[in-house]
Amino acid sequence: MNDSPSPLGELVKARVREFMREPGYVFWVFGFPVLLAVGLGIAFREKPPELPRVGVVAEADPARTSALFSAEKLLLAERLPRAQAERALARTKIDLLVDAQPDALVLRFDPAQERSRLARAAAVDVLQRGAGRRDVLEMREQTVSEVGSRYVDFLVPGLIGLNLMGSSMWGIGFNLVLARKRRLLRRYAVTPMHRTHFLLAYFFSRSIFLALELGLLIGFGKLFFGTHIRGSVLDVVVLGVVGAASFAAISLIVGSRLDNTEVANGWMNFVMLPMWILSGSFFSYERFPEWLRLPIRLLPLTAVNDALRAVYNDGASLLGVGFELGVLLTWGAVGFLVAIKAFRWQ
Amino acid sequence: MPAIRCRGLVKRYGDKVAVDGVDLEVATGECFGLLGPNGAGKTTTVEMIEGLYQPNAGSIELFGLPWGKGQDGDIRERFGVQLQETQLADKLTVAEVLRLFRSFYRRGRSVDELITLLALEEERNRYFSRLSGGQKQRVAVGCALVGDPELLFLDEPTTGLDPRARKSLWSIVERYREQGRSVLLTTHYMEEASALCDRVAVMDQGKIIALGTPRALVDSLGMVQFVEFEVTRPLSEAPLQALPSVDSLVNRGNHYRLRVDRSLAALRAVLEELERQGVQPIGLSTHQATLDDVFLHLTGRALEQQTEPA
Numbered sequence: 001m002n003d004s005p006s007p008l009g010e011l012v013k014a015r016v017r018e019f020m021r022e023p024g025y026v027f028w029v030f031g032f033p034v035l036l037a038v039g040l041g042i043a044f045r046e047k048p049p050e051l052p053r054v055g056v057v058a059e060a061d062p063a064r065t066s067a068l069f070s071a072e073k074l075l076l077a078e079r080l081p082r083a084q085a086e087r088a089l090a091r092t093k094i095d096l097l098v099d100a101q102p103d104a105l106v107l108r109f110d111p112a113q114e115r116s117r118l119a120r121a122a123a124v125d126v127l128q129r130g131a132g133r134r135d136v137l138e139m140r141e142q143t144v145s146e147v148g149s150r151y152v153d154f155l156v157p158g159l160i161g162l163n164l165m166g167s168s169m170w171g172i173g174f175n176l177v178l179a180r181k182r183r184l185l186r187r188y189a190v191t192p193m194h195r196t197h198f199l200l201a202y203f204f205s206r207s208i209f210l211a212l213e214l215g216l217l218i219g220f221g222k223l224f225f226g227t228h229i230r231g232s233v234l235d236v237v238v239l240g241v242v243g244a245a246s247f248a249a250i251s252l253i254v255g256s257r258l259d260n261t262e263v264a265n266g267w268m269n270f271v272m273l274p275m276w277i278l279s280g281s282f283f284s285y286e287r288f289p290e291w292l293r294l295p296i297r298l299l300p301l302t303a304v305n306d307a308l309r310a311v312y313n314d315g316a317s318l319l320g321v322g323f324e325l326g327v328l329l330t331w332g333a334v335g336f337l338v339a340i341k342a343f344r345w346q
Numbered sequence: 347m348p349a350i351r352c353r354g355l356v357k358r359y360g361d362k363v364a365v366d367g368v369d370l371e372v373a374t375g376e377c378f379g380l381l382g383p384n385g386a387g388k389t390t391t392v393e394m395i396e397g398l399y400q401p402n403a404g405s406i407e408l409f410g411l412p413w414g415k416g417q418d419g420d421i422r423e424r425f426g427v428q429l430q431e432t433q434l435a436d437k438l439t440v441a442e443v444l445r446l447f448r449s450f451y452r453r454g455r456s457v458d459e460l461i462t463l464l465a466l467e468e469e470r471n472r473y474f475s476r477l478s479g480g481q482k483q484r485v486a487v488g489c490a491l492v493g494d495p496e497l498l499f500l501d502e503p504t505t506g507l508d509p510r511a512r513k514s515l516w517s518i519v520e521r522y523r524e525q526g527r528s529v530l531l532t533t534h535y536m537e538e539a540s541a542l543c544d545r546v547a548v549m550d551q552g553k554i555i556a557l558g559t560p561r562a563l564v565d566s567l568g569m570v571q572f573v574e575f576e577v578t579r580p581l582s583e584a585p586l587q588a589l590p591s592v593d594s595l596v597n598r599g600n601h602y603r604l605r606v607d608r609s610l611a612a613l614r615a616v617l618e619e620l621e622r623q624g625v626q627p628i629g630l631s632t633h634q635a636t637l638d639d640v641f642l643h644l645t646g647r648a649l650e651q652q653t654e655p656a
Contacts, residue, residue: 010449182433
């Protein structure tokens with residue numbers, strides 16, 4: 001056995017071993033995101049859009065609405081007794097109610113419901129054409145369902161971002177709090193161990209796991225969902241490293257002084273929960289009001305997600321995601337400086 | 347050059363003075379014990395000496411070198427520490443933990459050598475979390491010895507250990523001392539201090555209240571011995587206390603403890619008085635003064651109840 005082991009090497013080995021020997025950690029870092037991808041990927045897999053449902057009042061003259069029943073590619077029609085049809089409309093079991101009154105066909109629907117408006121447009125079209133309307137413009141339709149514009153193409157980069165955040169925050173910040181609570185940090189502090197080695201060990205062990213996480217999620221997305229990186233894989237890796245470093249710096253702040261794991265838990269969630277909700281990992285943050293969008297874009301997770309999606313789906317280069325890179329580097333630099341100032345071994 | 351020299355150490359936490367002007371000197375090759383109850387300021391004193399905390403006042407030198415003068419790394423190469431209540435990595439094996447700590451020192455002992463010294467051959471590849479309390483503590487001391495230090499800090503090394511585990515730890519410390527190395531030990535077991543230490547300082551409420559060899563401290567109580575017994579029915583204390591050879595009498599329930607002159611006559615007088623009262627003493631024993639008695643004498647309080655009867 002070599003009797004002068006390298007301190008940095010031993011510290012990195014210790015970190016990696018402790019991680020790999022804790023099944024809980026391995027699951028949360030590697031298993032959970034894959035499960036999430038599978039679950040969400042299946043839930044939101046591409047399927048033909050549901051047809052608008054149209055109820056037709058059974059008591060009215062059937063001949064005037066018969067066109068609705070020979071257009072099964074455009075809508076689903078069914079005859080219902082008046083009272084039942086009214087109820088179905090109120091409960092949105094049908095999107096549109098058609099009643100043949102003596103003077104006109106009456107279309108009843110809720111204009112606030114998108115599906116009802118679709119149902120109305122489809123029904124109008126079918127009924128008018130059935131009655132002999134001729135279209136005056138010649139049109140041709142082309143449908144698209146391209147890799148890069150599906151929900152999973154949106155989701156996979158978002159999951160990578162989420163994972164970068166989670167494993168950096170727990171793997172570094174929480175781990176430091178735990179080591180301080182167990183008085184391991186002060187035990188290290190009374191040895192001649194170089195302080196830089198200690199931090200570098202976190203950096204290197206994090207990088208090793210980062211490589212595994214990225215490989216796993218990118219590979220899984222490709223094999224399972226056929227996601228494709230339009231930009232350069234190297235750029236995805238660079239973004240992964242910068243993103244992980246930025247979250248690492250933030251987590252260092254959380255881990256710089258606390259020695260109580262419950263309190264640390266609270267802070268971790270305080271930092272991460274807003275980003276889970278706001279940063280558009282699962283759905284686009286475009287749904288938030290305009291004035292919130294700039295603050296949201298300044299969050300590190302948003303920056304990672306946006307940048308990864310740009311490279312993944314739009315084939316952007318690192319230059320094209322300069323704003324996001326700037327956000328990440330700023331968080332990283334500021335966080336690191338604050339953490340170094342605040343850090344306590346006791 | 348002493349291994350440790352401190353002058354006028356003071357540490358305050360807010361209004362509370364944890365350490366209140368401690369002077370301390372540990373000679374090379376000496377095993378020095380800091381005794382006292384929990385909260386006496388022993389650990390704070392030691393952790394200041396180890397460089398973990400800055401004192402509010404006072405000076406510290408290890409091997410003649412002060413902290414914070416650019417030689418901290420060199421100082422740390424020369425001592426080893428076992429801290430109170432440190433949980434080393436759970437999911438590392440004994441050999442891995444020792445190797446990790448070994449890597450921090452420029453020179454030191456090999457992992458194999460240490461494992462033999464600690465008598466942990468069978469546990470070599472066992473996770474730290476699966477060790478018994480005594481084994482964990484031996485690994486902790488092993489991590490302190492791994493850099494082959496000139497000075498060893500042991501903070502309550504045997505608290506919570508059973509007597510066998512305690513003896514096995516003591517023998518490791520004794521073997522280390524055979525090489526002429528120095529030890530600073532804190533403990534609240536008086537027995538431990540008597541067994542290991544050349545000199546002891548008794549600490550109470552942040553101050554050193556007595557200093558000397560265990561023998562000298564015990565002798566400072568004078569030529570006394572202790573008589574202990576239990577009774578099944580009450581006895582009248584006044585006539586016992588009135589005996590000229592009886593210094594003091596302490597009564598806990600039906601347990602009595604008398605401090606008397608160290609003579610047969612004194613013992614005879616006590617027994618005659620018990621006989622006169624018709625009291626049958628149970629488990630009667632006499633013993634020489636111990637460091638516990640010294641502490642009781644100095645502070646008027648019992649040190650602690652955890653010490654096993656000798």
